[in-house]
Amino acid sequence: MADEGTPEVPRPGRPVRGSETGRPIMAALDLLGRRWALRVIWELHQGPAGFRELQRRCERMSSSVLSTRLEELTTARVVAGGDRYRLTPLGERLVRALLPLQEWSDAWDADLRE
């Protein structure tokens, strides 16, 4: 489904960009702080999708980057491929952890409108 080369995916327990400690939260911030990563997870929460459908949901996201992100998220066991891409139980749990963000973004909207 994707190249299994040497993809350099952040993992807890290993030093990542900006942290030698390997603290899980730092690995998570690295993984999720890559372009489109949060968005892909968010869109998959709306339901499983094939490659091209997922790309459409992300409004013209580059296919090459989508491919890379899917590989990273798959390695991280957040996403699983097969017939279509879908969130793993771990991925679902991540989305639940991210749900308060939607609420916050509405508050942010309200705040900036003042």
Next chain:
Amino acid sequence: MADEGTPEVPRPGRPVRGSETGRPIMAALDLLGRRWALRVIWELHQGPAGFRELQRRCERMSSSVLSTRLEELTTARVVAGGDRYRLTPLGERLVRALLPLQEWSDAWDADLRE
């Protein structure tokens, strides 16, 4: 505190990278999906910090990128400058929305160790 040029900061209500709709959540995902953005917010939650101290907390983060992120986050009213940088009430609320992520990252760690 930083250049007030034309910084192109994502805002709810405006089309952002990957979304023409301007839905607040999409603007938030864009803002927070930039390198170091989540980390800077996370570190400021440990307490206010001056520029160089914040850079140290982020373990050798590039000063130029820190400068850019601080400008974006300030424009977004998540961070405020002054004597030292600190989270605004909106920023504190954002951190609270992000707290479940720490818990998740520990579960992620446990899952990957299997």
Next chain:
DNA sequence: GACGAGTGCTTCGGTTTCCGAACCACTATG
């Protein structure tokens, strides 16, 4: 008052990442 030592940044050349159109191989469906 000249010396560090620290601060808040900016500049700039080099590297990495991202973008996106084109393309390839495959599977329908008509």
Next chain:
DNA sequence: CATAGTGGTTCGGAAACCGAAGCACTCGTC
């Protein structure tokens, strides 16, 4: 056979990021 859709990969150009260096300033202190 043609057309349309799928799951990607390739690759040249653009944008983002990196990090060492430097600048202007303040704060002791000798």
